[in-house]
Amino acid sequence: MAGRLLLIWRLLVRDLRRHRTETLLLLLAITAATATLTLGLTLHELVARPYEQTRAATAGPDLVVQAGQPGPHSLDALAPLTTLPGVTNHSGPYPLAFLALTAGDTTARVVVEGRDGTPAAVDRPAVTDGTWIRPGGVVVERTFADALGVHVGDTVSVAGHPLGVTGFAVTAARPAYPRAGWHLPGSILTEGGGLVWVERGDIATLAGEQPLSYTVNLRLADPQAGAAVIDPSGGDARFRGWRFSTGQEIADTNGRLNAPAQQALMIGSWLLTALAVVGVAGIVAGRAIGQRRRVGLLKAVGAGPAMIAAVHLAEYLVIALAAAGTGLAVGWLAAPPLFRPTAGLLGSVGMHPPPLRMVAAATALALTIAVAATLAPVLRAAATDTTHALADAAVPPRRRRWVISLSRRLPIALLIGVRINARRPRRAWLVTVNTLITTTALAAALMALAQERSPVDLGYSKLPDARDERTTQAMILVVCVVCFLALLNTVVSTWTAVLSTRHPLAVTRVLGATPAQAGVGLAVAQLLPAIPGVAAGLLLGILTFFAGDDNQHAPASWMLTAGLGVPLAVVALTAIPAVAAARRPVADTLQAGVR
Template identity: 80%
Template sequence: MAGRLLLVWRLLVRDLSRRRTETVLLLVAVTAATATLTLGLALNEIVTRPYEQTRAATAAPDLVVEPGFSGPAALDALAPLTALPGVAAHSGPYPLAFLALTARDTTVRVVVEGRDGAPAAVDRPAVTEGSWVRPGGVVVERTFADALGLRTGDPVSVEGHPLHVTGIAVTAARPAYPRVGWHLPGSILTEGGGLLWADRGDIARLAGSRPLSYTVNLKLADPAAGIAVVDPSQGNPRFRGWHFRTGQDIADANGRLNAQAREVLLIGSWLLTALSVAGVAGIVAGRAIGQRRRVGLLKAVGAGPAMIAAVHLAEYLVIGLAAAGTGLVAGWLAAPALFRPTVGLIGSVGVDPPPLRLVVAATGLALGIAVAATLVPVVRAAASSTTQALADAATPPRRRGWAIWLSRRLPTALLIGVRINARRPRRARLVTVNTLVTTTALAAVLMAFAQERKPVDLGYSDLPDARDERTTQALLIVVGVVCLLALLNTVVSTWTAVLDTRHPLAVARALGATPAQAGIGLAVAQLLPAIPGVAAGIPFGLVTFFAGGDNRYAPASSMFAAALGVLLAVAALTAVPALAAARRPVADTLASAPT
């Protein structure tokens, strides 16, 4: 056993060192899919991990309670809650005013919470820039400040009262902008808005004649108890119209800001998986061309089918493991920089190691791609006879009467292309898959950009929705990686075709075909299977996008331009190497044929 393992290891190392280019291409193809899947899965971690870190750093409450009425009655209603069994600590009640902020000629709704200068036992917002509240100034929640472009020292006004920004802070006691829970006093309907902290002594002046509401922050002995501490039946009419926010509610609200981007990345990862399988299969096909005779030689010296399979699979599994590690690290480190969903939180991912479930998912995907793309050629190599492997012969085309009749009437270049695909039908199908996935991704992205973007209604002004920004970023990442991987697959497919058809093309030229006809025929062999892939990719893209439930179509002209662009890219990427390969002297090519 030790001798066999040593032999497999030596053959693996030698093959990887001799075929460095193909090894790098394999690594890139699998890494792209793994990194995109990691991006999608990491988005959830990007929100939950920093939120938990923010909760710990700010002594976040487990339950935030705001009564359904205002004034002294609100204070009287909140007072008994702080002494309930199960309440370990509390802060407040703090006055709340639902007002309007004007900054940089933009007026928006804001929740203004009055706070003391001394730190509280529960809910201590972490100041990330500037200083905490003091008379005449306000502290702005960081996501809200980022949306308005506010910095410390900037002038603002609240209901016409001039103030300045003394600091920027984050909290885990309310969801990030714009879901902070702005509402009219006594109303259960919440609207979009931002969050400010002001000195408690300034609240009455800022609110003017508007009634003040109040809020209290509770730290529970059992955080999972939630609202049951205050209302065990969770149906007491006394609490009708009250606002309750648990820590889990706030975490879910922050997570919804990235839900669309995460869905796009997960769908994109499956598209990239299909594209990676096609690319890896094409690279494997190219490597198999150079390995067929080696398989025959191994069989001739006594290697059995199991040994042949082990030699081949070990190589691709090693590449898959390396790609899994590379893609996992790349996706985990890139996610915070690409999406910045932690702007309203402190802490980040990328520094800490990824969770085990993410490592298992990325590794499983990479190994699955490697096995799915290599299993068929490995089984064929293991099952082939020694004579067949040493003969190194291509699959003979099936001769049908109608095909022969049609081929007599085809131009020479088109006939050469059809015959090349007939000899290697599996490679032609990979080209179809490549263009199908690429066109599907482009069509889905065009559909997404055609939809109406609804800004966030902030009462007096509209601002762009951060969810749309992150979804657009995710779409651009997916389509960019898809296009790069599709270009890589096309180059690999052309390289494989050039390697495999050098002798048949030399024979065709010996029988009278010109170098131009041979080169165009090789390019046509790549372009013909791309046409059905592009044709099917448009409806597939529509189906993929409409899974999200929207119903607005992209212009037909943009869809046609995308389809034509894919075909032109395939033609351009295949024409140059095909024509270059066809100009090699016939005598040199035929002299290099195995005897």
């Protein structure tokens, strides 16, 4: 057993050293798929884990309670809550006013909370820039400040009163912009808005004639109890119209801001998985051509089918594991700077190792890609007859009368391309799938970009929705990686075609075909299966995106550009190597005995 493992290891190291280009292509293909999957999974962590860190750093509450009606009597209603059984600590009540803030040319709804200069026992907003509140100043929630474009030291106006921006801060007691919970006094309907803090003594002046609302932050002995600590029955008329927000509800609200981007990345990861399988299958097909003789030698010295399969699979599994680690690291570290979903929170996932479930998912995906793409060629190699493998003879092509009858009337270059695909139909299918997935991703992305974006309505102004921005970023990222991987697959497919058709093309040239006709024929063999993939991809991309009646079509010029660009890219990537391979001297090819 030890001797077999040593043999597998030595053959593995030898192959990796001799086939560095193919190894790099395999690594890139599987890494792209695992990195995109990791990006999708990381977006959830980018909210869940930093929220936990923010909650710990700011002494976040387990329950935030706001009285149903504004006015001084709210203080009397909130005061008994702080001494209820199950309440271990509290801060407040703090006054609230729902006003308008103007920064430059932008006016927005804003929740103004009056606070003290000294830190509270529960909910201590963490200042990330500048300093905490002082009389005549305002601290702006960091995500809201980013949307407004204000800086520390700027002057903003709240309800017509100029205030200097003393700093930015984050909190775990309210969701980030634009879900800060703005509403009219006495109403339970919330609107989009931001959050700011002012000195408690200034809020009455800012509110003017508007009655103040009040809120209290509670720490519970059982954080899961939530509002049941105050209203066990859930229907007490005394608390009708009150607002109860648990820490989990606030975390979920922040998480929903990233849901569309996460969905786009997860769908993209499946597209890239399919592309990676296509690319790996193409590389394996090319490698199998050059490894037939080694299979025969191994069988000649006594290796059985299981040993042959282990020798071949070991290499791809090792590459898959390396790609899983690389993709996991790339996705985990790239997500924070790409999407910045933690602007309203503290911490970053890149500062901590990824969770075990994410490591397991990336590893399982990489191994699945490797096994799915290599299992069939490996089993065929293991079942190959020893004498046939040692002879390394060409496999007789399958002759179909209708193909022969049709192709004999075609121009020489087109005839060569049709017969190459008829001889290797699996490779043609891989080209079709490659262009189908690529065009589908491009069409869906173009359809998404053509839709009207709904900005956040802030009552007086409208600002772009951060969800749309992150979703667009995710789609562009997926399309870029899809195109990159599709280009790699096209290069691999061309390389495999050149390797497997050297001998037939040499015979074709002996029979009278010119090097140019042979090279163009090889390029045509790549282009023909790409055309139906492009047509089906455009249709599938449009149909996949259309889930509602309000969606809009992308301009026809966009779709036409995508439909022509993909086959043109295939031609450009295949023409040069195909012509170069066709110009190789016929005598050298035939003497080498290479197919």
